Every structure is written in structure tokens, then in C-alpha cells.
Amino acid sequence: MFSRLAILLYAIVSYAVFTVSFLYALGFVGNYVVPKSIDLPFDVGSPSNVTEAIVVNLLLMSLFAIQHSVMARPAFKRWWTRVLPVACERSTYVLLSSLILLLLFWQWRPIPAPIWQTAGIVAWLLTGIHWLGWLIAFASTHMIDHFDLFGLRQALAELRGTEPQGPSFKTPLLYKIVRHPIMLGFLLAFWATPEMTAGHLLFALANTAYILAALQFEERDLIAEFGESYRQYRRRVPMLLPRLFARTRTRDPNTTRSIGAPR
Structure with a gap:
């Protein structure tokens, strides 16, 4: 019982660290409230060397991409669960991802050179799309199984001494429109900004490249x-971009079972 409570x-704790990293990400990407954001260093008077900034930022994003992808692969999970309890696998994944994100926020080097700047209704529209992206990303985790995705359901099952429910194939709500709405939400949040700087563009480009590459492994x-x-499901539903004019097709009874989120 002590080990189950532990x-x-x-x-x-892992979920709490994730919550902190997610909330900080809102301010970091949007340049809101937080002491250091994608465009604002702690010391506003000392901008980063551009070459150093590009190298450090790419290394930080590469560290996140490697950890996030390698630990999500089934072969790694099979090996990893020989080292620690199965009920801890997802929580460990979430914890390490969140800690690397916090490291990225801490060590990020802003590159404030402007790429585009907007005002008026265009700026308001982009800001609205930005927040819509975050809403889509977060809401999509609840459309499948938020607590399973972040490791809490597995820990509760271990506490009760029951087997955690295995992944099921389902396509609720936004999953009927695109196969990966969480990633779509992130892309909207990263790209929709009224003021795009060189550092923000680097962040958006690198993360877009990573998302597109990682989804190929996820789909496999x-x-x-x-x-x-x-x-x-793949033939019927696009990966990221919704079809504006969908053709009516015969519904396949097998697709009423459902799919978990990207891992």
C-alpha cells in the first residue's frame, strides 16, 4: 500500500509540474505576464548574440523533441517498464517533458528582430486565433481521456489494485474533423501572433517541423x-487541416471505436 500511495x-507531483509548465507556456509564447518570454529576456537591456541565440534555442528544442519522441515509442516503453513500475511510465514521461519545457523557458535566448507587426482588427483576429489554439489543444485532451494522458488514471488503478483500462479507438468531437486536434491547437497558438519576431519564427518553424515529423511515427x-x-480513419479524416467541403461517405461500424491522443 505504501508503494501504491507513493x-x-x-x-x-508530475501533473502539478505539467500544469506549471503549461500555464507558463501560455505567457511565454504570447508574451504575457511571465518574467521571461519568447521575446522578452530577464534583462531587457542586454539582447542575445544572434548566432548564440539560434544555436542554444535549437539545442533546447532538439532536447525536448528527442525526449518527447523516444520515450513515446512502444519499444522504449517496453524497455522502460522493466526499470520502473508500469503505473509510473506515463507520469515519468509527463514529468521529464515538463521539466525540459521549463528548462527551455529559462534558457531561451530572445531574438527580437521584427518579422511582421499588425494592428487594429488584424491584431485582434490573430490574438483570437492564438487563444483558440490553446483552447483546442487543452480541450482535445478531455475529449479522449485527460487523466490517462497525464498518468493519473494509471496511478489510481494501481492504488485500487486493478488493471488500467487499455487504449480504445474513438473519434469524439474534434477527432471527427482532424486526426490530431491537439497538434492543430499548438500550431495555431505558435503561429497566430500580431507581432512575429525572428526568435518567435524560429520557435514556430522548429516546432512545426517536429510536429510533422513526430506525427509520422505516431501514425505508424x-x-x-x-x-x-x-x-x-486516415482515409476519411485529414491529419491537421479540416476539409471545408467533406464528401458524404458510408459510415464504417469499426470506426465507432476510438483512438487515444498522440503519445
């Missing part, structure tokens, strides 16, 4: 897990 406490894993059901 696993639950570990999951709660989902096909391996769900087989023909996911192949049919």
Missing part, C-alpha cells in the same frame, strides 16, 4: 495498434 503521489504506431480501423 506512485499516486508521484503522479500528482497507431496503425500497428489498431490496424484496419485506423487505416480507414
